[in-house]
Amino acid sequence: MPALLRRMFDAAVAAAQPALCLPAHLPEPPRGRTLVIGAGKASAEMARVLEQHWPGELTGLVVTRYGYAVPCERIEIVEAAHPVPDENGMAAARRILAMVQGLSEDDLVICLISGGGSALMALPLPLSDSSLDLAVKQEINRALLQSGATISEMNCVRRHLSAIKGGRLAAACHPARVVTLVISDVPGDSPSDIASGPTCADASTCADALAILQRYRIAVPEAVTRLLESGAGESIKPGDARLARSEVRMIAAPQIALEAAAEVARQAGVVPHILGDSIEGEARDVGIVVAGIARQVARRGQPFAAPCVLLSGGETTVTVRGEGRGGRNVEFLLSLGVALNSHPGIYAIACDTDGVDGQEEIAGAVLTPETLEQAWALGINPRRSLANNDGHGFFQALGASVVCGPTLTNVNDFRAVYVEPLP
CATH class of the missing domain: 3.40.50.10180 (Glycerate kinase, MOFRL-like N-terminal domain)
Structure with a gap:
């Protein structure tokens, strides 16, 4: 996935x-x-x-x-x-x-x-x-x-x-x-x-x-x-x-990029749903909300039947309180992971389409149901990393960063969350 x-x-x-x-x-x-x-x-x-x-x-x-x-x-x-x-x-x-x-x-x-x-x-x-x-x-x-x-x-x-x-x-x-x-x-x-x-x-x-x-x-x-x-x-x-x-x-514009991603999902046999191309708010808050939607899809088949992929774009923000390495896409992803708490069958990617999330030469990262367990095994506390605004440090330690170099374009954040139904 x-x-x-x-x-x-x-x-x-x-x-x-x-x-x-x-x-x-x-x-x-x-x-x-x-x-x-x-x-x-x-x-x-x-x-x-x-x-x-x-x-x-x-x-x-x-x-x-x-x-x-x-x-x-x-x-x-x-x-x-x-x-x-x-x-x-x-x-x-x-x-x-x-x-x-x-x-x-x-x-x-x-x-x-x-x-x-x-x-x-x-x-x-x-x-x-x-x-x-x-x-x-x-x-x-x-x-x-x-x-x-x-x-x-x-x-x-x-x-x-x-x-x-x-x-x-x-x-x-x-x-x-x-x-x-x-x-x-x-x-x-x-x-x-x-x-x-x-x-x-x-x-x-x-x-x-x-x-x-x-x-x-x-x-x-x-x-x-x-x-x-x-x-x-x-x-x-x-x-x-x-x-x-x-x-x-x-x-x-972001909508064009989301529609292109949706077509890739369809060709793979996965139904895409675009939640919006202009989602704003604190990155960690958006992560919590999207986690709630993903759980409802997995458990209840609402508002969409699983399996499916939830797509969104826009530009979230981060109020910096810690001393970590940012950026807003990995902050969203880490918040999503903490809220999902290793929920089975949910995978996600969050990246900046210009190839740089925050001030790091890293586009973003990928989250799997095993991410939190892998972090704990390395002695990394996911909640502490989130509190310290250290999304890049967290995902890089797990080898889960997405590095693509300069993309030579920029239509802002890209988020995709794949949801399987619970057995």
Whole structure:
């Protein structure tokens, strides 16, 4: 059964590859220049595919995560840090903004956006006292990542502290036409949340961002508070004339990946059920809920008859309280395992489709009915590992980690739970 679960994950990743989903969404070449820009874990592969299918001249620059670059001939690829931004990402963002200056109505900007772009293309808003520098943004970003805030909440804050997000990049391209090709990694597929929407109008406000910081008790310098209270960090709003020629095309999303995995299950004779492509919440809480559903399927045949596989996607969160190695997919899986307590006939896989769960070069892991027993035999307490946010340490010790390297795409979390009926 673990082999089938892994094939399902591989199919989910394959369905979101730029080579499969990008060419059909390319715009017509313009009368003027074609400029390619963008950011995200999939942006380099998107750039390579674009080069292979573009009929005319083009130039450009995209920024991706360290280790995710691929060779391109006409588009420059820059690597930067994720999930906490670094100097490389800031320098790339500054160069991208400079590249789009002075464009005409005859020019076309193709913006390649995927998950991870918020950190990879970071450019703090300038302040009169220069307090909002990269170090401040790094600290705010770290605090948000550990707070348990949703991705939508985190990106709301990022948009209002950025010189490039929240529609500012598209506004800088005016009057050129802007076509943004997006691979979604966020629940609900809202373009304004993917990489914090650099080419999308944003209806949220500075007041919303300030409320989020206060809700999660995230301390920020006084200059940041003044920026948000004054409204000076306001993003580009719907109806702004500078975005009239800006268009977003969604080329891949979590639902596509789940449907591909479901087809693999069907071909193996297993009935798939997609629970949702935008599930959020604390990873350990989602694990407990899914464990309850799986037990009901096994014992009662409700709401689905077993054998079957339960599929889901989205982006859970982890409120960090321990000192373990993360990440959210293995936290979900460990919580699921603890709640199932070695229930017979239930197997699961949980992985991030970009190949990196948290900050580890590990996509996720596989859970079997024997997992807890194997851990106890090694002297590992599953509940203690969960309390310490040490999902990676737990599954790696058992040899149950899933390591696939950079996938060159990103449609967020993938979870599959196979359930057999009780005898």
